[in-house]
Amino acid sequence: MDQFKIGPSIYEFKTLIEFIDRFNVSSKDTIFTEKFLYEKYMKDKVDCNFIFQDDYGLGEPSDIIINKILKDIHGQEINRIIGIGGGTILDITKLLCIQNATSTEEIFEDKIPLVRDKELILIPTTCGTGCEVTCVSVVDITKRKTKMGKRIEANYADSAVLIEELLDSIPPKVFLYSSVDTLIHALEIFVAPTGNPYNDVFCKEAIKIIIKRYKDLVENGLEKRFDYLEEFLRASTFAGIALSNTVCGAVHGLAMHFGSVHHVPHGESTARFLMGVFNKYAELSPEGKLIEVSQIINEALGIDADLKGSFLALEELINILIPRKPLREYGVKEEEIEKYVDKVIESQQRLLINNFIKLSKDDLISIYKNVY
Numbered sequence: 001m002d003q004f005k006i007g008p009s010i011y012e013f014k015t016l017i018e019f020i021d022r023f024n025v026s027s028k029d030t031i032f033t034e035k036f037l038y039e040k041y042m043k044d045k046v047d048c049n050f051i052f053q054d055d056y057g058l059g060e061p062s063d064i065i066i067n068k069i070l071k072d073i074h075g076q077e078i079n080r081i082i083g084i085g086g087g088t089i090l091d092i093t094k095l096l097c098i099q100n101a102t103s104t105e106e107i108f109e110d111k112i113p114l115v116r117d118k119e120l121i122l123i124p125t126t127c128g129t130g131c132e133v134t135c136v137s138v139v140d141i142t143k144r145k146t147k148m149g150k151r152i153e154a155n156y157a158d159s160a161v162l163i164e165e166l167l168d169s170i171p172p173k174v175f176l177y178s179s180v181d182t183l184i185h186a187l188e189i190f191v192a193p194t195g196n197p198y199n200d201v202f203c204k205e206a207i208k209i210i211i212k213r214y215k216d217l218v219e220n221g222l223e224k225r226f227d228y229l230e231e232f233l234r235a236s237t238f239a240g241i242a243l244s245n246t247v248c249g250a251v252h253g254l255a256m257h258f259g260s261v262h263h264v265p266h267g268e269s270t271a272r273f274l275m276g277v278f279n280k281y282a283e284l285s286p287e288g289k290l291i292e293v294s295q296i297i298n299e300a301l302g303i304d305a306d307l308k309g310s311f312l313a314l315e316e317l318i319n320i321l322i323p324r325k326p327l328r329e330y331g332v333k334e335e336e337i338e339k340y341v342d343k344v345i346e347s348q349q350r351l352l353i354n355n356f357i358k359l360s361k362d363d364l365i366s367i368y369k370n371v372y
């Protein structure tokens with residue numbers, strides 16, 4: 001039986017002010033965001049309560065930051081919370097909606113009922129995570145020294161709102177690392193054993209949009225990204241819809257741990273493992289959904305290549321936009337690769353079970369060595 005769900009209602013606006021008017025945002029609302037976004041887009045435009053992540057710490061979401069915010073808002077009367085930002089902001093906003101939560105541990109270890117008591121609106125300012133349509137929060141759990149994802153059914157937002165204006169100054173790196181993460185969500189889920197025909201539609205469309213527009217950007221320059229923001233935002237949400245119905249696989253499993261240890265942003269981490277994992281799939285099992293995905297790549301690139309050629313063309317395209325950076329340059333030591341893989345196997349089973357094919361410890365070591 002296939003089951004498929006789209007959690008939030010999805011809205012698209014050109015500008016923030018259109019959203020504010022349509023949703024009657026007022027002093028009764030709370031917006032969780034970052035100061036630079038407030039200064040650029042919200043100051044003087046919206047009158048409501050603000051919580052700034054910057055006041056608690058920067059970077060990817062760690063449990064320490066979230067605990068501080070949860071303690072501060074505990075007992076406050078918040079009826080509607082609006083998260084505006086990248087994946088970090090949106091993931092934290094979801095956790096702030098849990099009734100009576102005072103720590104990340106309570107939530108991640110199911111120590112309290114995971115009930116949401118606030119209306120939740122999520123607005124992305126990058127084009128990659130798809131967090132606005134999923135009910136998962138990914139958090140760096142400091143005592144476990146790795147990132148963990150927690151799926152909380154109550155945390156599907158009421159509304160996911162895509163606003164093109166909020167990406168109108170997205171820096172090249174943020175744009176590239178977030179959009180490549182979209183591509184990776186779509187690729188991993190398309191070939192996953194838990195895939196279904198509904199996921200396939202959204203993944204296929206996301207893959208086509210990203211690869212086609214990456215090709216345009218290679219030909220016409222990265223500044224052209226601003227012409228395609230609507231499409232990139234939509235692709236991110238398409239992949240997010242698939243992601244809300246299943247999980248990614250080994251690329252994310254490997255990247256979660258690596259990113260946590262070396263403090264590498266999520267999209268950059270996943271980009272480092274993408275082709276290592278897919279080339280391993282092609283080596284071990286060049287059939288089925290892998291062939292289908294190569295046909296989607298071929299179509300988007302306008303080429304006629306076999307599986308190997310198709311993956312090579314994709315790798316070359318990505319390398320132009322996001323130059324390869326071996327893991328050793330981040331500080332990984334070759335003799336420690338086995339330890340990294342052991343930790344991935346120990347902490348990321350949630351993702352590894354959704355690999356295209358089962359990958360042994362030796363396979364994961366070999367992938368690591370290939371991108372090392």
Ligand SMILES: [Fe+2]
Binds near residue numbers: 129181185252266270
């Ligand atoms: Fe991701």
